[in-house]
Amino acid sequence: MSRHAAPRRRAPRRAPRRSGRSTTPFTVVALVGLAVFLLMPTGGTFAFWSDEGTMRSADFSAGSVDVSLDGNLVGTAANGGTWTQNSFALAAMLPGESKAVSFAVGNAGTTGLTYAIRGSATGALAPALRFSVYVGGTATNTGTAASGNRTGTCAGTALAQNFTLGGVENEVVSQRRTIGAGASETVCVIAKLDSAADNSLQGTTGTASFVLDGRQVGV
Amino acid sequence: MRRATLVVLAVLGAWAVVSVPGTTAAFTDAPTTKTGTFAAATISAPSSIGCTNELNHDYVDLAWTASPNTGYRVTLWDANNTDYVTLAVLPAGTSSYRLDADAATQYWMDLGYQTVYVRGVAGGNWISNNYATRRINHHYDLWGYNAICA
Numbered sequence: 001m002s003r004h005a006a007p008r009r010r011a012p013r014r015a016p017r018r019s020g021r022s023t024t025p026f027t028v029v030a031l032v033g034l035a036v037f038l039l040m041p042t043g044g045t046f047a048f049w050s051d052e053g054t055m056r057s058a059d060f061s062a063g064s065v066d067v068s069l070d071g072n073l074v075g076t077a078a079n080g081g082t083w084t085q086n087s088f089a090l091a092a093m094l095p096g097e098s099k100a101v102s103f104a105v106g107n108a109g110t111t112g113l114t115y116a117i118r119g120s121a122t123g124a125l126a127p128a129l130r131f132s133v134y135v136g137g138t139a140t141n142t143g144t145a146a147s148g149n150r151t152g153t154c155a156g157t158a159l160a161q162n163f164t165l166g167g168v169e170n171e172v173v174s175q176r177r178t179i180g181a182g183a184s185e186t187v188c189v190i191a192k193l194d195s196a197a198d199n200s201l202q203g204t205t206g207t208a209s210f211v212l213d214g215r216q217v218g219v
Numbered sequence: 220m221r222r223a224t225l226v227v228l229a230v231l232g233a234w235a236v237v238s239v240p241g242t243t244a245a246f247t248d249a250p251t252t253k254t255g256t257f258a259a260a261t262i263s264a265p266s267s268i269g270c271t272n273e274l275n276h277d278y279v280d281l282a283w284t285a286s287p288n289t290g291y292r293v294t295l296w297d298a299n300n301t302d303y304v305t306l307a308v309l310p311a312g313t314s315s316y317r318l319d320a321d322a323a324t325q326y327w328m329d330l331g332y333q334t335v336y337v338r339g340v341a342g343g344n345w346i347s348n349n350y351a352t353r354r355i356n357h358h359y360d361l362w363g364y365n366a367i368c369a
Contacts, residue, residue, distance in 0.1 A: 065247055066248050067248045067250050068250075078250070079249075080248065080250060081250050081251070082250065082253055083251070083253070084252070085252055089255025090257050091256075092289075093257060093259050094345065095341065095342030096342050096343075109248070146311055147312065148289055193257070193259065199346060202259055202262055203261040204259050205257065205258045206257050207253065207254050207255070209253045210252050210253075212251075212252070213249045214249060215247045216245050
């Protein structure tokens with residue numbers, strides 16, 4: 001005989017229990033505070049519109065002071081260089097003979113410049129050499145060695161005349177001259193063996209150097 | 220002064236120099252142009268003096284060679300080699316001289332053997348330390364003064 005279990009009675013559904021108490025302000029504040037607290041570590045999660053602008057300059061470039069000598073030594077990389085004028089020489093000089101040479105002093109830089117001239121000379125003949133510097137004129141050389149009458153002359157304006165040079169650089173043209181960017185002017189130099197050179201100077205030699213001391217304008 | 224004091228003063232001095240206002244830099248360029256070589260001549264003496272007689276002995280021709288030929292001074296010394304007269308100062312390139320026995324300047328000469336000196340000169344100031352010589356015989360006869368290469 002089978003057993004028939006008596007049907008179990010379903011327990012009546014219980015209505016949700018209501019506490020009967022209303023949510024307190026304290027609870028609301030706590031929940032809001034909790035929410036704020038939870039949001040804080042992840043900050044920036046609120047999008048915001050923005051804009052910014054950049055002011056960019058054009059290029060700033062340094063000016064350059066670049067003295068060229070007859071088109072040589074162009075470029076700041078060659079600043080302070082040396083250019084030897086082999087044609088400015090004279091062999092078998094006799095007292096009173098001279099040689100002149102002219103060359104262009106140019107401003108290959110981007111700003112105006114001023115320049116002065118310093119000079120020095122070496123060799124046993126140096127004390128008997130007389131130099132003169134002109135500006136704005138070219139050189140002319142006449143005469144022959146056979147006649148012992150070689151003569152160099154310069155046109156233009158004399159800046160310094162009949163000076164000697166020693167082993168230490170001396171300023172020979174102190175009044176600074178101005179050359180605009182890209183411009184040039186002609187400088188002419190005469191080297192003369194003193195007419196009263198001592199007899200003991202026979203067979204001696206000498207050389208000279210001139211420094212074109214260029215600076216930016218305004219200093 | 221103690222060394223430490225000197226060091227402190229040096230440091231302060233250097234600081235003072237560096238801290239001087241108004242040291243704005245200036246762009247510069249100072250190229251150099253060098254000349255070639257200026258060489259003084261060496262005045263050379265003639266190596267020898269040739270002498271040629273004129274048929275009637277009115278004069279003798281003196282000639283020489285030298286390099287460089289910068290010019291010469293021709294002098295005639297008396298028989299005792301104690302005094303002289305300058306016969307000529309020749310320009311560069313000229314290396315001969317005719318010694319005329321009848322020329323007025325020659326009347327100064329002593330009679331007999333005398334010596335011609337030739338020195339290189341230049342520029343009016345320079346003169347060779349060396350020289351060449353040539354003896355001549357200066358004499359007088361019915362035809363006047365005569366010069367003969369000796």
